Amino acid sequence: MVLFSHNAIENDFITFLYIEYNSTLIGHLGDDMEIIDTFIPVAIFLLFGLAIPLVIMFLVKQLSPRSKSPVKFTTYESGSVPTGSSKIMFNVEYYAYAILFVLFDVELLFLYPWVTVYVNDVVLNNVENFTTSFSVFAMALFMVVVLLGLLYEWKKGVLQWVK
Amino acid sequence: MTHEATQITSPPKSSEILLHLGPQHPLQPGPFLLDLKIEGETIREAELKIGYIHKGMEKVFEDRTYIQILPLTDRICYLASNSNNDVYCRGIEELLGIEPTERAKYLRVLTNELCRIQSHLLGIGEYTTDVGFLTMFIYMVREREGVVSLLEAITGSRLNHNYARFGGVAHDLPPGYKEMALKTLGELKKLVKSHDEMLSSDSIYLRRTKGVGVLTTKVASELGVAGPPLRASGVNYDLRRIEPYLVYDELDFNVITQTDGDVFSRVKVRLLEILESIYIIEQCLDQMPSGPYKQDVMPYITRPKPGEVYSRIEDPRGEMGMYIISDGSDKPYRFRIRGPAFATAQALPPLLIGTYVADVAAIAASMDSCTSEVDR
Amino acid sequence: MGLFITIMDYLVIFFSTWEFAPWVRGILGGLVIGAVFGGALVMVYLERKFLGDIQSRIGPNRVGGRFGVLQLIADAIKLFTKEDIIPAKADKWLFIGAPIVALTSGFLMVAVIPFDLLMIKGSEYAVAVSRMDISILYLEAVSGLSIFAIFMAGWGSGSKYSLLAGFRNVAKMIGYEVPLGIAIISVAVMAHSLDIVEIVKAQSTWWFIIAQPLGFVVFFIALLADVGRIPFDQTEAEEELIAGWATEYSGMRWGLAFFAEYLHAVVGSFIITLIFLGGWNGLPLIGNLYIPGIFWLIAKTIMVIMLFIWVRGALPRYRIDQVIDIGWKVLIPLALLNLVWSTIIGLMWA
Numbered sequence: 001m002v003l004f005s006h007n008a009i010e011n012d013f014i015t016f017l018y019i020e021y022n023s024t025l026i027g028h029l030g031d032d033m034e035i036i037d038t039f040i041p042v043a044i045f046l047l048f049g050l051a052i053p054l055v056i057m058f059l060v061k062q063l064s065p066r067s068k069s070p071v072k073f074t075t076y077e078s079g080s081v082p083t084g085s086s087k088i089m090f091n092v093e094y095y096a097y098a099i100l101f102v103l104f105d106v107e108l109l110f111l112y113p114w115v116t117v118y119v120n121d122v123v124l125n126n127v128e129n130f131t132t133s134f135s136v137f138a139m140a141l142f143m144v145v146v147l148l149g150l151l152y153e154w155k156k157g158v159l160q161w162v163k
Numbered sequence: 164m165t166h167e168a169t170q171i172t173s174p175p176k177s178s179e180i181l182l183h184l185g186p187q188h189p190l191q192p193g194p195f196l197l198d199l200k201i202e203g204e205t206i207r208e209a210e211l212k213i214g215y216i217h218k219g220m221e222k223v224f225e226d227r228t229y230i231q232i233l234p235l236t237d238r239i240c241y242l243a244s245n246s247n248n249d250v251y252c253r254g255i256e257e258l259l260g261i262e263p264t265e266r267a268k269y270l271r272v273l274t275n276e277l278c279r280i281q282s283h284l285l286g287i288g289e290y291t292t293d294v295g296f297l298t299m300f301i302y303m304v305r306e307r308e309g310v311v312s313l314l315e316a317i318t319g320s321r322l323n324h325n326y327a328r329f330g331g332v333a334h335d336l337p338p339g340y341k342e343m344a345l346k347t348l349g350e351l352k353k354l355v356k357s358h359d360e361m362l363s364s365d366s367i368y369l370r371r372t373k374g375v376g377v378l379t380t381k382v383a384s385e386l387g388v389a390g391p392p393l394r395a396s397g398v399n400y401d402l403r404r405i406e407p408y409l410v411y412d413e414l415d416f417n418v419i420t421q422t423d424g425d426v427f428s429r430v431k432v433r434l435l436e437i438l439e440s441i442y443i444i445e446q447c448l449d450q451m452p453s454g455p456y457k458q459d460v461m462p463y464i465t466r467p468k469p470g471e472v473y474s475r476i477e478d479p480r481g482e483m484g485m486y487i488i489s490d491g492s493d494k495p496y497r498f499r500i501r502g503p504a505f506a507t508a509q510a511l512p513p514l515l516i517g518t519y520v521a522d523v524a525a526i527a528a529s530m531d532s533c534t535s536e537v538d539r
Numbered sequence: 540m541g542l543f544i545t546i547m548d549y550l551v552i553f554f555s556t557w558e559f560a561p562w563v564r565g566i567l568g569g570l571v572i573g574a575v576f577g578g579a580l581v582m583v584y585l586e587r588k589f590l591g592d593i594q595s596r597i598g599p600n601r602v603g604g605r606f607g608v609l610q611l612i613a614d615a616i617k618l619f620t621k622e623d624i625i626p627a628k629a630d631k632w633l634f635i636g637a638p639i640v641a642l643t644s645g646f647l648m649v650a651v652i653p654f655d656l657l658m659i660k661g662s663e664y665a666v667a668v669s670r671m672d673i674s675i676l677y678l679e680a681v682s683g684l685s686i687f688a689i690f691m692a693g694w695g696s697g698s699k700y701s702l703l704a705g706f707r708n709v710a711k712m713i714g715y716e717v718p719l720g721i722a723i724i725s726v727a728v729m730a731h732s733l734d735i736v737e738i739v740k741a742q743s744t745w746w747f748i749i750a751q752p753l754g755f756v757v758f759f760i761a762l763l764a765d766v767g768r769i770p771f772d773q774t775e776a777e778e779e780l781i782a783g784w785a786t787e788y789s790g791m792r793w794g795l796a797f798f799a800e801y802l803h804a805v806v807g808s809f810i811i812t813l814i815f816l817g818g819w820n821g822l823p824l825i826g827n828l829y830i831p832g833i834f835w836l837i838a839k840t841i842m843v844i845m846l847f848i849w850v851r852g853a854l855p856r857y858r859i860d861q862v863i864d865i866g867w868k869v870l871i872p873l874a875l876l877n878l879v880w881s882t883i884i885g886l887m888w889a
Contacts, residue, residue: 019634032813041568041669045650048572049643057623059719060791073627075698076786079187080196084698086628086741089178091203092711094863101713104871108720111878118882136882147875150867159867161204161860182699190778204703204859293778295769295856301594367770367855519701521858524778 096158100150107146114139169512171208171451178202182520186215190293190524194532195508197515197523204519209512213537220539224498229255229329229465232495237323241534242285245271245278246484247315248327253408254474254487255329258467261458267331269451274317275409275476276324276440276447280351281310282449282479283433283440285390286531290430291362291518292523294371299358306354309347316340329465331457338465341448348441355441359434372427376514376526379424387506390481391432392530396424402477414446426522426529433531466493480504480531504532566701568668577838580611584839586848593852621790626697629787633695637688637784638792644684649807651677652789653736655833657817664851665736666833673733675723675862678810682765685803686712689784691773692796697789704774706781707859711771714866715764721874722758725751726814728878735810739818746817750884754877755815757870759846762811764862766804769851773859777809808843812836816843 075082092098118135153159175181179202186194194215200208220239224232236251237244241337249271256263263271288303311321316337318324326333361370378388393400401418403411419435421428467489475484481503490496507530514526564656584599587607589614591598623635653667671677686708693703693705727733729750730741738747748755764771775783784786785796812818816839819832827835 001587020320038669038671040604042647042650044568045572045646045668046643048638049646053639053642053647056791056795060619060621060623063620063792065620067622070627072622072624074779075626075628075696077183078185078196078781079825080183080185082183082628082699083181084175086180086697086702087694088180088702090702090706091178091205092706092709093203093205093860094713097710097713097863097867098868101717104717105720108717108724111721111724111846112673112733115733116731118728136886143878150871154868159864161863180699180702189781204707263758295772295776295778296854298852299855301596305595365855367857370861371855371858517857519860521773521776521779539566 093162094163096160098154100153100159103146103149105140110142111139168169169210169509171198172209175200176202184465184523190527192289193538193539195534197511197527198367199515199520199523201520204514206507206518206520206523209515211508211512213508213534215538216441216535217538219403221498221500224316224381225495228465228493229495232304232498233328234323234325237325238535239502239539240480240533241322242282242480242533243278243478243480243483243536244323244477245274245318245326245485248325249275249409250474250476250483250485252327252329253476254472254485255465255467257472257474258470258487258489259465260468263330263332263409264455264457265410265452266335266454266456269447270317270332270456271327272322272409272414273444273447274314274332274452275478276443277310277314278324279479280437280440281307281314283437284310286528287358287430287433288477290426290525290528290531293528294368296368299362302354302358306351309351313344313347316343328457328461330461331455333457336339337455344444344448348444352438352441355434355437359431361431362434369378369427371522371525372430372529373425374423375426375522376425376518376529377425378510378514381499382513383424383510386510388475388481388510389503389506390479391436392507392510393481395428395432396420397422402475402482406475408476410447413450414443416443426525429529429531454490464493466491475501478503478505480533480536502533502536502539504534507532508537541879567666569575571649571652571654571668572646574654575645575802575805576651578805579798581841582801582805583729583813584608585844586851589845589848590852593849604746615794618791618794623792624787624869626787628697630695630697631693634787635792638788638795638799639691640691641685642795642802644681644688645799645802645806647681647684648678650776651735652806652809652835653739653813653818655831656736656740662841667736667814670736671734674735675727675814677722677737678735678819678871679720682806683712683716687699688796688799692788693774693784698783698786699788700782701781701784703785704780706786708767708774710859711764711767711773714863715761715771715870718757718866718870718874719765721871721878722754722761723814725754725874725878725881726758728881731885735813735818739820742817743820745823746815746820748815749823751877751881753873754881755811757874757877758815759811761866761870762807763847763850764866766807767800768804770810770854770857771862772856773862776856804847805840805844808840808847809836811843812839820853 075086114135118139171181179200182199182201183196184199185191185196189230193334196212196215198210198212199206218238219537220235224235228233233248233251236247239247253262284303284307288300288307291299291303314324315321316324317334319334378396380396380398383393384398388396389400397419397420399420402408403416404418416439419432419439421432469489471486471488473484473486475482477483482501483503484501484525486497486499486501488497511527511530511532515523518526570723587610588598599607599610601607601610602613625631650668651671653665653670655666657664657666689708690705693701693708696702711778726738726747729747732738732741767774773783775785777783780786785793788796813836817823817835819836821827821830821832821835
């Protein structure tokens with residue numbers, strides 16, 4: 001198995017934009033060039049994504065009928081006349097989850113750079129037993145702390161839909 | 164949960180919405196309005212408003228001759244048209260002082276049970292779509308086709324059968340009916356058993372139904388709920404057993420009850436009742452005597468003697484009763500229908516309070532109340 | 540201004556060095572758009588036909604011969620000629636923006652999906668519109684935009700059903716984004732890279748579904764929730780919420796939102812194929828059998844789509860509180876377990 005083809009793993013997540021690409025397609029260009037090469041197609045797709053609905057809706061405007069009846073523009077509520085506004089202070093019954101979600105999403109963000117770093121740590125430092133690898137140990141410690149938090153909240157009964 | 168709490172009393176607070184479900188909503192078999200006051204996903208108060216398809220049937224009946232009323236009884240609830248015909252005819256027969264012939268009694272039991280099967284199949288099907296299980300609905304409709312075809316072979320129509328007559332029935336069985344019926348029902352029995360197995364083992368289905376919308380025995384009996392919802396709450400009440408009409412006392416069957424009173428039990432009762440009905444039909448086909456299927460001579464115009472009668476029947480949704488007063492003319496003086504769906508419908512709002520919006524459809528469909536009959 | 544000059548430089552270099560062959564990229568981009576558009580249409584058609592088979596129905600059988608192949612064209616004509624209504628109570632810009640955001644997020648996801656890896660004169664060319672070294676992270680980030688789209692539609696429609704659906708959507712996202720991310724990381728851990736091309740290359744002998752079946756299950760369930768299909772279609776549960784967030788949408792505007800949803804499902808199927816089912820690699824141990832990799836990829840993707848439809852035909856819908864409960868109390872522990880497992884396995888293999 002090809003273990004690792006990148007040669008700039010030492011860099012951390014923030015500097016991912018500068019990782020040298022080993023694709024021969026753009027290999028001999030500078031870093032700036034590479035970013036552009038990667039993201040210009042994305043930008044073109046972004047424009048496409050924005051433009052296609054607009055074009056389609058323009059076509060629809062030409063093809064479809066228009067009506068002026070105010071009844072057509074009322075909100076549908078199963079045939080009843082809607083009472084009250086829908087823009088209310090909605091009671092978010094899952095806020096406990098939402099708070100935890102923020103925590104776990106941050107944890108995920110830590111995991112992403114770790115993915116590319118840890119094996120390098122093991123291989124480059126010639127760690128015999130991977131449990132002694134610093135990156136694995138550090139991440140395990142971090143996860144245990146986060147998990148303990150989750151278990152604590154679970155045990156306390158916070159993890160539930162609050163009626 | 165009290166059964167007084169069936170009205171929305173105060174306007175919604177700033178975090179609450181008044182949500183109208185109805186009169187045109189996918190969860191409904193017919194138009195009614197369910198007003199819900201919800202906070203987040205939880206229902207705080209619920210109110211049921213009916214009357215969108217009020218037909219004034221009872222008053223209409225008072226202006227029709229007895230024989231003209233007969234086809235109209237089909238329209239009270241199109242899923243129980245046979246039962247409605249039968250209960251009306253038995254009322255008039257009591258007023259006239261005649262008995263249906265022995266063969267006609269068996270034929271009526273046979274068609275009533277077929278009617279119950281097709282109503283339950285559709286009821287379960289509607290229920291399963293309401294928990295997002297469209298496949299089961301289509302399977303149920305497919306199974307129902309066979310049963311409806313069996314009814315069509317006897318009565319000539321698929322929905323509004325208009326089969327019972329005073330003192331008899333409209334048609335005899337077609338030739339070769341027994342073999343056809345046994346074949347269809349044998350297949351149906353297998354399919355219903357497999358569906359029952361599936362619905363009792365699917366973990367998502369169980370999570371959606373177990374312990375949801377619990378109708379306690381006390382509330383159920385206080386509100387006059389009848390039929391499968393009542394039996395699912397643990398009350399062993401079935402008119403076929405308590406007050407055996409036609410030939411039910413000669414037939415062997417079990418009254419299905421469940422104890423939990425939740426959505427799951429109500430559907431389970433219906434599934435098992437289908438199997439019981441198949442058993443009853445098989446007995447009917449075996450024991451049916453030969454002989455006339457209608458009275459030899461009936462007067463051209465029905466004029467019962469003055470008097471009053473209350474006849475009732477266990478229709479697919481529970482106890483259906485008709486109270487008829489005759490003044491000796493060819494039209495009833497007073498006609499009153501006691502429908503099971505009405506009682507079931509009034510038990511719905513208290514069940515909804517405290518549940519989730521997502522369960523409204525499931526609970527409403529599990530009661531299987533027929534809007535057409537509620538509004539009459 | 541600086542960016543503009545950079546772009547100009549880029550274009551000059553682009554056109555002066557022939558091996559860049561911008562037109563190759565252009566054609567490729569067009570093909571990819573066409574393929575994924577086609578894929579979404581195929582999925583809509585398959586859904587009708589295959590779901591029909593599951594439910595013992597016939598499905599479309601009138602327009603375009605016995606198999607109704609032209610049904611979608613008929614539908615498109617209908618949608619194009621239907622009146623476009625923006626309700627008076629709606630927040631106009633949110634209402635208009637929602638389908639656009641949903642569709643754009645789909646397009647942005649498509650941009651990094653690699654379809655094959657070609658070896659030309661000893662160098663590798665990934666058949667992708669754009670090759671990034673963080674493509675899987677990018678995919679997750681961009682797919683998150685569709686959640687905003689649904690919330691925009693839900694809040695902007697001014698309908699109470701849509702409002703409920705919008706908040707349900709957020710609840711679902713909260714429940715499933717984390718297990719989805721952890722499952723992706725478990726894969727990346729074994730491939731030592733966040734680049735999908737590298738992830739697929741790492742599967743040339745063994746697919747990751749064999750190495751971490753638990754991860755596949757978690758990812759599949761979370762993906763079902765992410766693209767909002769039964770049993771996780773609470774946002775458009777028609778029995779309670781009419782059409783959920785799409786209640787007020789009509790005509791082509793609804794068509795766009797609907798199409799974006801299928802686009803997400805198709806891209807999701809591509810992702811699951813790429814990161815768990817070996818992508819363009821043939822069968823484990825047997826290899827490609829002289830069939831080009833792109834056909835393997837597409838065949839496997841269609842299998843995944845069929846699996847989606849099968850699940851839809853076979854299961855009822857969860858309630859929203861159960862959804863979030865399962866996400867946190869079942870899937871996240873399982874996903875973390877799988878992460879530990881894949882870290883160990885990945886290091887052993889390394």
